[in-house]
Amino acid sequence: MPSRPAEAAQPVDVQPVDPGPIDLVRRYDHDRFLASLFAPAGLRPAIWALLAFNLEIARVREVVSQPVIGQIRLQWWRDALDEIYTGKPPRRHEVVEPLAAAIVAHGLTRTHFDTMIDGREFDLGDEPPASLDALERYLEQTSSRLIDLELEVLGVTAPAAFEAARHAGVAWGLIGLVRAVPFHAAQGRIYLPADLMAGAGIDRDVLLAGKGASAVLVKPLVDRAAEHLMAVRRRRKEIPRKAVSALLVARQAAAYLRRLVQSGYDPFDPHVNAPDPGAVFRLAVGRYLALI
Incomplete structure (x- = not known):
């Protein structure tokens, strides 16, 4: 890993915590995990x-055999949130219990959670989004709302930060x-x-066979x-420094965007998803210089 400035060398004094959430996130959402270490x-x-929580609802489609079972799993999360927000003891679950603690400690907005779950209902179908605008609305419901909740944990209230979250979430989701x-x-x-x-004249079956993701289709995204x-x-000067760690996904999205351009907009190019040894250094620079 590249060397980095001494002041950025120790951003990750991880505190003891229930192993459930941190292990899940480190393993299955490593990019966001790295960004979280700068909070x-x-x-x-x-x-x-x-x-x-985001991982749990995002993976529903992957772990169910039928859409109706996916609906049941999403409803399970709605019910769990109902119990948390009405003051009942949280369900004994490796994610629900720490999520309840976060909601109570930081007064997190219920609407964000409901919107995220509603957005994930789209995952249960087999049809692609009708348009790029429809895809962006889906990402605002899911990716952007997650950043909104992170900003609430960080104690951010600046409107510019939440507007930046909307754009950062959609950009991260598209890439x-x-x-x-x-x-x-x-x-x-x-x-x-x-x-x-x-x-683009691209047939669904050809795309599913891994042969149709041409530049003419990928480049617009x-x-x-x-x-x-x-x-x-453009909103960088209006965003408080304490919001930066939640918005670092914008720097990560920009790095992956450059890889896609270099690959000729080919998502099947191995370089696109290869490990990034410079990720921590790039995030550290972003955190300490407030670059997003």
Whole structure:
């Protein structure tokens, strides 16, 4: 790993915490996990609980055999939140219990959780989003709302930070879905907009076979992600420093965006998802210089 400034060398004095959320996030959402290490140490357990909750609802489609079972699992989470917000003891679950502690300690907004769960209902179907606009709305419901909750944990109230969160979440989601094209194709799933596929003359079955993710289809998503990242940067001077760790996904999205451009917009290029040895250094620079 590249050397880094001495002041940035020790950002991760991890506090003891229930192993459930931190292990889940470190293993299955490593990019967000790295970004979380630049939040204040005392707030990281709450952020890990949020990230673990996001993982739980994001993986529902992967662990169920039928959409109706997925609906039941999502309803389980709605019921668990009902119990938390009405003051009942939280369910004995490795994510629910620390999530309840985070909600109580930081007064987290219930609507964000409900919107995230509602957004994940889309995952249970087999149809791709109708358009790029529809895909962005899905990402605002899921990825952006997660950042909103992180900002609440960090005690951020500045409107500019939440507007930046909307753009950062969509940018991260767009780049993430492009990078995940091979993974989703193997599962028989498509998140690339139907209108773009039709306009590019790309057949669904060809795409699922891993042969149709051409630049003409991928480039519009990457270009739109770049627009959202620019919107984040335009608000940089209005964003309080304590919000930066929640918005570092914008720097990570920009790094993956560059890889996609270098690959010729080919998500099947191994370079796109190769390990990034410079990630921690890049995030440290972003955190300490307030660059997002």
